Amino acid sequence: MSAPHPPKVAGIDSTVPTPAHTVAPVPPAPGAPSVPKAPAVPAPGTVLQDRLAGWVSDLTTLHELTERLARTGGLEPALQELLRAGAALVGARRGLVALEPADGLGPHTTLGLGLGRADLGHLETIPACALPYGTGTGTGTGTGTGTEIVHPDLFAEDGLDPRHREVAARLGYAASYALPLTTDAAARLGAVLWLYDGPAEPNERQRHLIGLYVRFAAEHLARLLEVERTRACMATIAEELLPSRLPRVAGVQLAARHRTGPRGGGDWYDALPLPDAALGLAVGSVTGSGPSAVAAMGRLRASLRAYAVMEGEDPVAVLSDLELLLRLTEPARAATALFAYCEPALRKVTLAGAGHSPPLLIGERRTEFAETSVSAPLGMLSCWEAPSVEIEAEAGETVLFYTDGLLHRTGDPMDRAFARLHTAAASIPRALRHDPGAIADHVLHTVLPDGLDSAGSEEDVVLLAARFD
Template identity: 70%
Template sequence: MASNAPVGKPTDMSSPRLPKVAGIDSTVPAPPDTVAPLPGVPSAAPPSDAALPPGVLIQDRLASWVSDLTTLHELTERLIKTDSLDGALREMLGAGAALVGARRGMAVLEPADGLGPTSTIGLGLAHADLGTIETVPRGSGSYGRLLDGLPEADPPGAGLPGNSPAAPRRPARVPEPIAIRDVRTEEGLDPRHREVAARLGYAASYALPLATEEAGRLGAAVWLYDEPAEPDERRRHLIGLYGRFATEHLARLLQVERARARVATVAEELLPSRLPRVPGVRLAVRHLTGPQGGGDWYDALPLPEGALGLAVGSVSGTGPSALAAMGRLRASLRAYAVMEGEDPVAVLSDLELLLRLTEPARSATALFAYAEPAQRRIILAGAGHAPPLVVGDHRTEFVETSLSAPLGMLTCWEAPSVELSPAPGETVLLYTDGLLRRTGDATDRAFARLHAAAASVPRADRSDPGAVADHVLRTLLPGGLDPAVEGEDVVLLAARFE
């Protein structure tokens, strides 16, 4: 690989002039054999400047420093606005291409601790191009050498009381960037590397480790030039500063992403691992969670004599405390359903008393249905919950339930139950309020949209409760549930009676 020693003058780059970034143009034109200077970053002064008066040289140097700082400020401000790993990697790739004067590139997220997540993002490269680059042996590719050659930092917690060995955390050594000025003439490259470069049409590359001494290795980025080139000393300095800032930002986003994954895992573990199989009814469920993890839940419990208990509910709050409360509430409801499931009002009354005594500051909504699939008979009661929706070939209508307060809101909760007899082939939809609120519409408008979505289920899909649930979700939330947007979870439980 070519050394990383600073070069004496700018070399020829391969990219066209990029859009203005910082709002300051170079006052000194670049030599004709180089790429256009990075907008907002003045070019290195030509040798003739040595004959200029000292005061002019100082002014030019100060202007250059101000321009560099302005450029870095603009680029880091744009980067800090990203709130996802994918978005940050794409922003970093684009800004890095402007700083080093390249047109294409790729970033590989591969944390050294092996805990993930991992991903590969391309700039100006199709998915097939990324796959082609990955066929190059890692030891020959510059980004692969950075990923494999960087020592790992000690894992978090090393050296703290109770951990062994009791040694202070050692920062990881950060390797130098790797520049390949000309793939055709570079010594020691694997023949496959030259073949891939010729196929994709790049002649040089500059690879930067996404690593700092404290964060360790998170990944690597490599930018590709169409002609033999490498960034000059000034561009190396700028991309180095920007790369360190980008790595720290990625490290913060990585911690957030892992925390979200842990919360999602806990939430899934607190819910049924699979739906029961009960003769006479087919079940399907869709559960979408937000970034903080909410307290929405569902349950399907086989009961004696072929009966089935169906429940959906929501606990106030988000995060670990709401998940814990949701788990306790769901476990309690299962116990009450086994003891007195034929009386949904008694089940919810017991649940309300438990919530009021154990968690007086928390409220919850719940709906419990006692179903006898053989007789196609359902008895249900709700506490502050939205009414179920029946979907069939001849009707699409909400079940008329009485209005009632959520659990934990009154000194003593009680509301009458209702009985429902679905026809053969009809599907009963139980859902949480998050489905309505995620639409962003007023309550009456959200109910109207839900009714229209259920009524528009294609006839061919109505025999499959999963297809019915998917159609309703696609219609109400065409963009899905944005994981970056705070909000309630969405639960949709579908039961089709044969």
């Protein structure tokens, strides 16, 4: 009597037991025909997991790249980051970005990745209508989908500009991929191009990722462009409010250096001839930054010039008048100032300061701060007053005036910043001591090394050097 068959459940034949271990397949007998295996069909869940993993990977990559771009605070670092990240996304080794705002207000710049200045110069010789990144009147001979410009094989294209072919052969690239830099609010900002050593083009996934990244980059660049233009405008206004050139007075040589912050600050300097072959020198700083501080600086400097002409031989009276004016016209604002009445023939300097750092005497036999009295800034007290100080310089010595921004930009405590300034002045080479401009440059670059003198600090910096013959 045969045993009953167990029932089937959910289409599974329960008569076939699940093996407890894996058994190696039996090889076919020699001469037996081989039976082809059916191709493995991935389960729907596996396909979905792979697709989700790809999306997560792409989003993670974009997040990391856009975060790095967002951390850039200037146009040039942002453009360099755009080139590096884009090259990684499209699989290229070299590239360039051309910033050419359509409104014509600038700034205009071209930066390369893996390209030297000579290479960029060769690319600029290509006619505008045939540029591989399409900033000219045409879009080249490559194929494109909407805004991108693709040259998958330059040397196989018909009608390629001869100069473009010559430059490509010289620089060793055979394909290019370019995208414009545009935003919804602003017009075209420029274009970015990546170069391939051989025939190539990004695939669909790469194009999607680089399109998203460049769209974000264009918005970031548009914001940085506005900041850069505002900074340049404020710097221009500040420079126009300062002396366009220093006067020539017998017995003394003058030089000045000015570094303004990104929003424009209130640091200033002045030098004006006075009666009896005298010379008035002044440095100062108005609290705050931005257009209001720049305007206040201009008013303060103009007022001091008037007071210096009337009673410049008495620096205390000059600053007292200036303090009264500031307190009556701008009661919410304070300022520091230092005014010096110089007699070059006698090499004598009479000065008074209001909350300002003391000048520095630099010579062959001494490097020391002038002993000025401690006083409050202008606008801080109901009645400002401080005694004047006389300095007698020797032949060949330089009196260096400066604003506190020089000390603040170091990031050190004030005592250490003063020590750094003294060390920088004492280390001036003998060959530079005859030139006040070289003295100012040496002090500036020594106190603020590694580009701190031109960094985007909120602090203005002013140096005014007077060398007596």
